[in-house]
Amino acid sequence: xxxxxxxxxxxxxxxxxxxxxxPAWAAGSAAPQAYGHLHxxxxxSYQVDPDHSGVQxxxxxxxxxxxxxxxxxxxxxxxxxxxxxxxxxxxxxIPVKSLDTFLPQRDTxxxxxxxxxxxxxxxxxxxxxxxxxxxxxxxxxxxTLTLRGVTEPAVFHVRLIGAxxxxxxxxxxGGYLSGFVATTTINRxxxxxxxxxxxxxxxxxxxxxxEGVKTTS
Numbered sequence: 001x002x003x004x005x006x007x008x009x010x011x012x013x014x015x016x017x018x019x020x021x022x023p024a025w026a027a028g029s030a031a032p033q034a035y036g037h038l039h040x041x042x043x044x045s046y047q048v049d050p051d052h053s054g055v056q057x058x059x060x061x062x063x064x065x066x067x068x069x070x071x072x073x074x075x076x077x078x079x080x081x082x083x084x085x086x087x088x089x090x091x092x093x094i095p096v097k098s099l100d101t102f103l104p105q106r107d108t109x110x111x112x113x114x115x116x117x118x119x120x121x122x123x124x125x126x127x128x129x130x131x132x133x134x135x136x137x138x139x140x141x142x143x144t145l146t147l148r149g150v151t152e153p154a155v156f157h158v159r160l161i162g163a164x165x166x167x168x169x170x171x172x173x174g175g176y177l178s179g180f181v182a183t184t185t186i187n188r189x190x191x192x193x194x195x196x197x198x199x200x201x202x203x204x205x206x207x208x209x210x211e212g213v214k215t216t217s
Contacts, residue, residue, distance in 0.1 A: 037161060038177075040163050040164035042082065042178040043082060044079070044080065044214045044215075044216055045216045046077060046078050046212030046213060046214050046215060048076045048077060048078070048092065048210055048211070049172070049173060049212060050074055053212075054071065054072060054074060055206065055208050056207045056209075057071075057207075059200055059205075060201030061199070061201075062200075068101075069110075070100050071095070071099055071100075071124075072099075073094065074093070076093050077091055078090040078210070082136070090141065093123050093125050095122060096111065096116045097111065097118050099111060114195035116147075117148055120148075120149070124147050125146040126143055126145050126146075127143050128141050129144065130143075131158075136160075137160040138158065140158065141157075142154075143156075147191040147193075152191065155184060156183065157183050158181070159180065159181050159182075160179075160180055162179055164178075165177075175213050177213055177214070179212070181207065181210075182207070185203055185204065185205050186203070186204050186206060187202050188200075188204055
């Protein structure tokens, strides 16, 4: 008997066991389905899903390039009502220690007092004051941003990615969801982050990706 036959049978058995153990929501159909955004009504109040939300920032380095870092934790809530934008609001908190620039020594330096000073100011906090829609899926979100204990006005350009019921995802991720991307540019000097003024750009571009689970209609 060929030694390949028992090996082939064992491989087939392992594959069958793996497929049987896979969660139902991860099972694929015989033919791949097209990916598309959901376009249901996004109105409602939402709790931020921290597992599918994040913050990315990009800063100029040494006058010759740029590097990008992330904050891996985001929490908060938002309310969105296209028919009554005056009621729209957002309250977002970012723990500074969730910073990751993919270089441990740089993370240590940035968390220290000359930069984020995470020990004294552990959170970055944004609270909206008003939302001005610009078409169906875009708008401008005005508010205040608190960083290093300094609060300054901030303006985010917001785009709705999609909204709708996603029943195949398990809790706490599934349900009626909506997602947005918001971008802005801040001047770090405004928040007292003046270290390495000649070596790092003063302007920092920020991108916030938010996915939320609806809590009320």
